[in-house]
Amino acid sequence: MLIALVTHSQTRKNFYIPDLNGYRILKCDLHIHTTFSDGVVWPTERVEEAWNDGLDAIAITDHLEYTPHSNYLKVDHNAGYDIAKGIAAQKDILLIHGTEITKKMPGHFNALFIKDATKIANDDYKKAIEEANKQGAFVILNHPREAVPNGGEWWYKELDELFRENLFQGIEIFNWNDYYPRAFDWALNKNMTIFSATDIHNESALYLSQLHMARRPMTLVFARERSIDGIKEALIAGRTVGFFRNVIYGKEELVKELFLKSIQIGKIHHDISRNASVSISNTSDIPYILNPMNQDKSSASIQLGAKESAIFALPSDSTSILEYEVENVMIRSNEKLKIKLTFIKD
Amino acid sequence: MLIALVTHSQTRKNFYIPDLNGYRILKCDLHIHTTFSDGVVWPTERVEEAWNDGLDAIAITDHLEYTPHSNYLKVDHNAGYDIAKGIAAQKDILLIHGTEITKKMPGHFNALFIKDATKIANDDYKKAIEEANKQGAFVILNHPREAVPNGGEWWYKELDELFRENLFQGIEIFNWNDYYPRAFDWALNKNMTIFSATDIHNESALYLSQLHMARRPMTLVFARERSIDGIKEALIAGRTVGFFRNVIYGKEELVKELFLKSIQIGKIHHDISRNASVSISNTSDIPYILNPMNQDKSSASIQLGAKESAIFALPSDSTSILEYEVENVMIRSNEKLKIKLTFIKD
Amino acid sequence: MLIALVTHSQTRKNFYIPDLNGYRILKCDLHIHTTFSDGVVWPTERVEEAWNDGLDAIAITDHLEYTPHSNYLKVDHNAGYDIAKGIAAQKDILLIHGTEITKKMPGHFNALFIKDATKIANDDYKKAIEEANKQGAFVILNHPREAVPNGGEWWYKELDELFRENLFQGIEIFNWNDYYPRAFDWALNKNMTIFSATDIHNESALYLSQLHMARRPMTLVFARERSIDGIKEALIAGRTVGFFRNVIYGKEELVKELFLKSIQIGKIHHDISRNASVSISNTSDIPYILNPMNQDKSSASIQLGAKESAIFALPSDSTSILEYEVENVMIRSNEKLKIKLTFIKD
């Protein structure tokens, strides 16, 4: 019957990124806690937040080893996933079954696409990670240490051993409010899959407000289809880029395609004195800043906000090739994406 | 040469409305003053404002009869158009040559697509309007009086005479901050072309801030092409709707197509108990509010902000037809657009 | 030691309302649920939300009779208060120990300032309410029914009996997204204390976004001091007004003082032709809209946004008394606050 039919209607702030040739760009936050470890939000509400924040997919990854609410709350490592999956189906949020293996040494790891978190819980970190792999999990090194005490290597031998045995394949380059430039370059060198995640414990809106962020950090997944299998295939193939604080981090071929697909160049217009001008539009909700490279020093940056256009004068030559560095698209920790735009005047 | 090439780059806030089958929706403000009558903005800056405000076309329509700055400024009725047309070409803003014929009786009229405003200036209102028509102008009755003193008819005989002789074809239903519901119904009855305009004298941003408006009032023109000729053809054919304060006013067939083209219905999702829900997205920058009609009284409105989505539960029947009244789309002064959405569950 | 000293710094969006002569205006939400009944937010996070939302005080009022998470969570009616009080002290949020007595008949009641919720739990509604009163509680009728089936009285005899026996003293005139005009007038007639509350179950930010609200509904308490005792004294004395969706509801003497204290009239200025104008400033974060009463019909409303000023021309008389109706200050369900402003020209 129709009672209260639309009462639960909710509005969502979409985060538009155009799809590419053959890929959907899925917006994912794959590191999230609930009341079932040290979070303060019930699992169903994590799905509501994700919907509201414009995400396609989340993973609930409660700690196996840390459950500080156990005076009041039953310890059940699968509870987060079990409780949230109904509302996820209703809201069309892809919910990935996950867990966090939390060891002082060699660190914290997320296991995604697992079957039973309880079987993974193990005092021996290696056995835990092996069990996750046995369940078909994709395993990620969380918030890698950038500063290692006593002059130790940041990529210490325990990690190296796990990585050589192919027991983990991904690495976070951003977590909560911390960026790991060394991990970003390492991921590019070693062909590891890149992740950017909130590791959120409190409410999404409070997290954003406390850190003065406009949007959640996300892993943008270039998936062949919008499904959990689609995400898994893309993670294994390494087709992800990190997004946080309006900056994109990833392999040049991926971020370049993403940027170029978001930009549209308009027709060239002439005023009565045959001066030429051209417009450039950003169709996406990611703002871009273009710094001119081969032009005169006094040229200003082009700030292309979400869904904004810009217009600027063209030189008098019949063909112009303008080069820009995209301020907020990183292809290595110390290198920005460069692009060339060609304008042919009639 | 390249000096200061991008120095003049500017960013524009786009106002997205999807194009329809066969029509571009052009955003026009066709009633604008400059320093050359009683405005306080130089003609070139009217083009900059238009670009910034996301408009496609403007008409500069300075008063022929009122030039209060003439102590300092030369009286030249074509100066607004002449001065602004260079920058308009450069910015790809369609600039329509216009003028305002400003008589106590029978009122104020805008003439668009004129050739020479000086020839239109005439103490005899009828001769002025006839000359405008002779130049091929499209003529519009501005801010029609809603309250007529001494019990007179609001559609007085002088107007009627001009209208019967086909000397004007359009009517403003909104001007500055005033809405004329009687003019709206009259336009629908008499098949007059509908206009909504700022009649702006001060700066666009001050106008918007003083009247607490988010966007300028506009005439949305359903044009076969984005050109001055395209606009003229559409005005003659009566294919316009008025837009102001986030409300749309027009013929049912036009506004319905506009609304339906902006809305996308998502796939139906089921949770594990087979409860169904569906999402609805607004692809445009016009917000819409849908009030449920055949549903339970307690059902809430769906508020679909610009580029937002909503989600809501569906009744358990296999086929649902939900009816809504669109709060902010008017097809007569006292009647809102009604729509039916059909949802078929698999 | 200093480790991570400022790591947990957080910024708060203040909601400024000036204090009155002798009273602090405390911003309170006194109807809130947590995971310990049917809410989805852990008690500590309710305090974080309150701080972030600019509140002074909250009451956690979980249902005694409805604990749907009990498969996972221990049933403990005092848990919400016990868990949250530490963080409340740290954040200087006044946390009131409360509970909700939830009966089909005669309805739902909140008991505030209780000592032990467990003792209040009772199948007999009257015994439950009596126990709350015995603990010194202030008791409130929640979301009173506006539509009563079968033509029954909305103020039915069970309520009347409880009220005559002084077992409850307050009434909600706003709850979640529903306004009860009949309850508002009733409260004024019967001298009951007025409440406006969220009755929030989900996250504060999601609640606000789903209902398109800028701020939480609040009870504004006119307290002699900023303390739990200060609030209790004010509730007993009936010194509260309701606030929601930027509208204020209350006794004329309270809302008038609140309004007048927020407004500052500037000096009168003259231009060179001796025309006079005056500015009016809103020092508070509550926007106000003033509709002119004794002036010309064409006079526009004055929209005084948060912290905004307005300026307007004065009549040429040496003394002007201008009358306004304050659009968003209600002193009965069908009556707005009227004010007179006197301007003396020198």
Next chain:
Amino acid sequence: MLIALVTHSQTRKNFYIPDLNGYRILKCDLHIHTTFSDGVVWPTERVEEAWNDGLDAIAITDHLEYTPHSNYLKVDHNAGYDIAKGIAAQKDILLIHGTEITKKMPGHFNALFIKDATKIANDDYKKAIEEANKQGAFVILNHPREAVPNGGEWWYKELDELFRENLFQGIEIFNWNDYYPRAFDWALNKNMTIFSATDIHNESALYLSQLHMARRPMTLVFARERSIDGIKEALIAGRTVGFFRNVIYGKEELVKELFLKSIQIGKIHHDISRNASVSISNTSDIPYILNPMNQDKSSASIQLGAKESAIFALPSDSTSILEYEVENVMIRSNEKLKIKLTFIKD
């Protein structure tokens, strides 16, 4: 009579900065063009913009030597001031009579508080500046060259000569969108009065939008009274600081007083384990960012937005002195303001 009395009411977005002991902080933009030189805004509208943008005072400083609209507009160097002064009186905007002396060499100078611009016009730059001084003007070097061709000195001998003869006393450290760090240090060394100005030619709102600024650049004047004389006295005494893009530039004693007056430290609160926390509030509309200095490296910055509060944990010692560098308050081009806050626990 009362006709249209409130029709012209307008609302203003205030920019709150607290007054100091003995000084009003006046918000001034003292470099503005109109249609009477190469601007595109009529003089009256410059006053409307100023009122809307929350300014106290402006100077209209049209070029004496450059009047590109003279085909249409009478050349009258006092017209800007004469036309705008009526509306300035009505709106209580302090309007300073000014002009810009515009020479290729030794540069551009603004003369404020002049009596007759026509008499200042002179092909000989020195005679022009001398005449301005004779009229009692305060003279400012505009947009000083930072890059001088052919390895020349930026503070070339013609400037030096004028300065030694005390023919100008102020210098712009910010103009339009350009910051001159060398001029800032020079002003501090030579005890010149600091200015930050828009040099605006187009509309204020378009200027702000094109440059992605939230507010206009301003000179903040520490005046003994809110009057034109009050401003003149403060300029002569050197009591100004520059403000642009949310950064403040000035002498340490002035900016420190400004900052400390804007900040309020709350009471220290303890939770049940005697952990202490404290709140800090920004009462002004200038956001501040505080970077911790003597604390642990991992301590985060405190971002205190306009009218926001922050809260943070205190160390366990009974007295804490915390040191911060204020990220956006500059006391030299390469030095930020440092402050110490002392917290005494009871």
